[in-house]
Amino acid sequence: MADYDVVVIGAGSTGTAVARDCAMRGLRTLLLERDDIASATVGTCAGMISSGLKYMDEPEIVDMCSDEVVHFLRIARHIIMKNPILTPMLEMSDLSSGGNFAEEYSKRAESRDVPPVLFLTPEDSREIEPSLNPEIIASLYFEEYFIDPFRLCILQALDAKNHGADVKTYCELVDIDVKDGKIVGVVYFNRITREEKRVSTHIVINAAGPWASKVAKFAEAKVDLRLNKGAHVILDRRVVNVGVIAKAVDGRMIYLFPHENTTLLGTTAIDTWEDPDTLTASHDEIEYLLQSMEWVIPSIRDARIIRTMEGVRPLVADWKIPEGKVTRGYEIIDHSSQNIKGLISFTGGKLVMCRHMAEAATDLAAEMLRVETECKTHLEPLPGNEDDVDVLALAKEFDISQHAVERLRARRGTETRMILELTKDHPDWKTTICTCEPVIEAEIRYSIRHEFPQTLNDLRRRVRLGTGPCQATFCTYKAAAILADERELSGHDFQLDILDFLSERWKGKRPSFRREQIIQEEVAQGMYACVGNLDLTLGSVYTRKPWEDWS
Amino acid sequence: MSEEEAYEFVKGTLKEERIIPYKEDELEIIKSIEQCINCGICINHCPVVAGVGVDQFSGPRSIAVELSRSPPEFWTTGDKVYLCTGCGTCREVCPQSVNIPEIVNMIRARIFEHRPDLVPKELHKVLETIHAHEKAFAPWDDPEDKIDSRDMRLERLGLPLVDIESKESADVLFYPGCQAEEMAQEVKEAAKVILKRFDVNFAVLDELSCCGLPARLIGDEKTARELNTSLKEKIKSLGVKMLVTTCAGCTSNISDIAVRDNWDIPIYHMIEYLIEHIGIDRLQAEMASDTSATKITIHEPCHLIKHTSRQILDYAVEILQAIPNVEVITSSARDSCCGGGGMVAYHAPSVAKSVVGINLAAIDATSASRVVTPCPLCTATLEDNLYRSGIPIDVDDLTVFIATHLSME
Amino acid sequence: MEHEYDLAVIGGGIAGLVAGTIASESGLKTILIRKGRGATSYSSGAIDILGNLVESQFPLSPIDALSTTGVIRSTHPYVILGISENNREVHTELIVQRVKDSVKWLQRNLDGLCAEFTGALDQAMEAITVLGTTKPTCFVQKTMDMGNLVKDHDDSNLLFVDIVGHPDFNGRLAARTYAEFQRYADKPVKRVSSCSITITPFGKPYNISSVEVARHLDHSGLPKEALSELRKNIENTGATHVALPPVMGIESANTVLQEIAELGVHPFEVLSFPPSVPGMRLQQSLDAMYLESGGQMIVGHEVVGYDSADDRVSRIIAKSPHRKMKISATSTILATGKFIGGGIKGTESGFKESIFNLDTVDLNYNPTDDLRPQKLTDRVNVQYEGHAVFSVGVPVDRYFRPINYDSQVVYENVFAAGSVLAGYNYLVEKSGLGVGLTTGYTTGLNAMKYIKEEL
Structure with missing residues (x-):
């Protein structure tokens, strides 16, 4: 028996939805992501679960979008x-x-x-x-309705996990094993442990977004984007x-x-x-x-x-027309047509369609596996959407600012209480760490323990750490200490985590650098470079990020 | 759907989604608040934080970067924003001059409009009084009692009662504000004594109405605006050339609305008026020289120094130094909020008390026997709290102090 | 009403307060106009003179570094200090002398105040920060004196102490960092450990801000429980030195530290991030120094306009929330800071000085009026060279009078001091307060000469 029925590549909105659907249908599923959940395309979208207003020329797509909005309102109302x-x-x-x-x-x-x-x-x-x-x-x-795209992907991944799937972030696909025109396994490289691993599977679902062509190439298949x-x-x-x-x-x-x-x-x-x-x-x-x-x-x-x-955007490969005229629908490629059995790829699609895309691909996978299953992803609530939350009562019960609890609720729904409960044993975890959002220490600890973030940037996707006007100037060192504490990191890694998060924030700040953000940056540089002396201390060991490279 | 029906429908959605559109003049405040760089200097100087700590009152920076960023969630900020005394220290120390006091008013206005149930109930009571009487204090049950109280105060201070002969074609409107009109009547009378001594052609309102500050601080913007309009009309009908007040809150609030609503007359606190229009020399010439030696310390009202201009308190010192036998001793908390602002004392007396505590200790540490302050509200707050703490130091409104130090005519 | 003064100082950071004090203590009628607090209030507790010279490959003592500045870049404010009156050439001994003079002067003036500082110009100091890293500096507040920690590192046993529920300092991670980094630098102390103590200014062990701990300690001293927790941990670890968060009091930190010292250790505070208690101490001490000299200060006023005639600024207009003030002064010192202080504004289209609309330049005095800020930044956020944008400021003549792009003095009676100046990057150099101090000191003297018609 193979290790898995399905290996899903890419933990964006589609990949996490596929993993959830597969796991809910009882397929043995592995989700591989080379970075973090929602770290690429979906993490840079506006979160609109569009009714399809831009695509009125494609009525069947508009129908689908509209239905999907209704589904989302059912399964994830707390983050909409x-x-x-x-x-x-x-x-x-x-x-x-x-x-x-x-x-x-x-x-x-x-x-x-x-x-x-x-x-x-x-x-x-x-x-x-x-x-x-x-x-x-x-x-x-x-x-129109808007969803927190980070929480959506994380919740889909967590729900997949709850249904038995393995979710592995920072694990990059390095090869697909094909035998006799059939998928038999994948090889991935764990970027944290620096180890390579080979697992067997019947099916690979390629939800790698803009990297879908690259993934297909491992199986010598072709995806046009x-x-x-x-x-x-x-x-x-x-x-x-x-x-x-x-x-x-x-x-x-x-x-x-x-x-x-x-x-x-x-x-x-x-x-x-x-x-x-x-x-x-x-x-x-x-x-x-x-x-x-x-x-x-x-x-x-x-x-x-x-x-x-x-x-x-990984658009469907319609050429010689303006971007706006390219279909906003999606395509599912069954690579059997290229004589590779067991490989399914996506092109196109929109955030609002991710669940629908997953359902279609999982149907196809189930058919290939000859399993009869029924999709329930549009019916079952995502974690946290089980009930209403009384913010004022919780604030009073736990002696935490109402606004902090409301922001927690907007991310967590019914998980809010569970997180606040942690402060009973650890009252000091009521402390606000990110003052812009705000985020309290208990949520950061909870997230580190249950939502597998590896970096501060991963924490940002889960709890909105450092997303405010100061862009992590004041929370980075506090949150880094908590992460290092939970993960028992060395002092060196603690400092590198700080630099990494500052780099990632700078990536977005620098292009629009002006006015208030110059002042803000003078404060940040004053703290981390001038006082913290990280410019002299770590300059030589810091590895440049892809967007920082000169070449 | 017609355009009118459409608009009604949209308003329904806005209400459901808890969106109260910013008004045009509010966008200025938003622009100011966006300047916050989260540095926390304000936390180091906020008197409420000093009094109760950042856990109970998360402080000005939290209002700027956290509590004011998402209007649909304003309703959840009621446990914090009503604890701000509105002293303006944060705006003053802020490298970016972020207008925290105004954003607090704006958020309170939204809570008031959308979730009146989350406004402290004591503040609703104040509003009932304002609605009923156009003043922040209920009038006396028996007008005779009010007169008796006034006369008693005058007698204690040895001040004469000044009748205003003419108010036709007066140059100056003297506006005592609610506190001096109803409670601290000696301040109103002392001001009249001073103005008369310097032959100022002044008038007072027959029927004083509130400047609107308390309503604004509670978040009842509508009532505040109505009071502003009513006061403007009264003043316009008198045709005065300027307004002089003895109240710090009225000085800053009326200075603000007079510009906003085009009153076209300057607004002065009594101190400014004395220095800029009477002159320190004339003032000095009228001071009694036979008073006994007194050591005093000054309390600087936030509404003058942080909401109007610090210059006014330099003037106050100038005046006090012109009074023979008066020695001014500086208290280390002279410019720290007395806790009387922002309507906090009405619903969170323990917070107000913690804030004033900083003053009491500092005042006690001086060798002064008297505190002088140019604001009837600060006077009342300090007097009450010094007394309760058993500190034997008297408090005088500065206007009263000046009036009682004028030479006999 | 018109207010008349000999000297008006715009800005209440170290540069403005030093300049104002110099002028005022020699009898000039001086007014200092200040809007809010600026970068001086963010002080970590270190007074950097010149911690790191980017152009030099080796770590240098402040004196050695200063001696080198003269041959490196003629636009550096320190170098301008060294321009000789006689032959207009740069003499490094003049630079060193001027820095020595101003440091000595400030040390005397802050003596006995809460920001009293310690250190020496001929010794580089590696002060420990809240991150557990060390930073090259020259002087630190007395409460941050590390004693013989580094000198006798083989025998030192350092205990980092943090406070439960106070998020600004994590002793465990600072300890881990310090131990590793010192080992790497081949200067390991014998042992590094950490512990937490409980100080609850308002009875709750969470959301505790630095300032409230400091005020609490000022008011009530170190709680007994905290002291016994400390004693226990010192006994368990055999600590010889104790590193504490920089919150041990605003006024009475020395007393609190003395109490800890009685446990048989050398206690000191680490360098802080804003909002910092050491910054409050420094600002408070400098304010007191200025007021003591007899200078007047008007707080809460922003300069919003000025009149000029015959190449002189004749009057400045300052605005408070609801009033305006007119001030005429024979001379004006511009000490408005850089971006934090508001002295320099950078919009998407370029940079301008914010009060007199003066021309701005960068490190090498290249114009920056129409330069997009992004172009003066590096792709990497924290790295050795820093970002050129933070060297943007006003160019000056040898008397620190702002000049325009044609190298002409703009107003003969206006002098600029502190971080509003161009030609250096205090963040990478670690020279912020040092340049503020020395240029404040020098412009104070220059303005005096001008007023006495000796310039």
């Missing part, structure tokens, strides 16, 4: 927020895609518990969003009351979305052939976004930019 969205028009031609947009959206609205597309007068629009350009002639209004990069500018706090969609300088649509306690301005779309690991947002991309949004929100440049983020 609704955003009202305005599309202000300076002239009639600012409307995105002609007349059928409103109609297509509206006919599916009711099932998602949102209104049909509405029209608002300029006056009413400005009541809702006073920073809108007074010159607007009207605006379109609709509502159209890689397309996109940047976001992240603004401090919610500077707009509602989401705003506007036509960009080139006629594409861009958006400004309140997201958690930040505002996201995005996105760009540029075809790319670069290694996704080396990409950072460019000055051109930042200007493209600012200038485009400036037409409808003239004060947008006054807002504090805390950082940027850059991701790569």
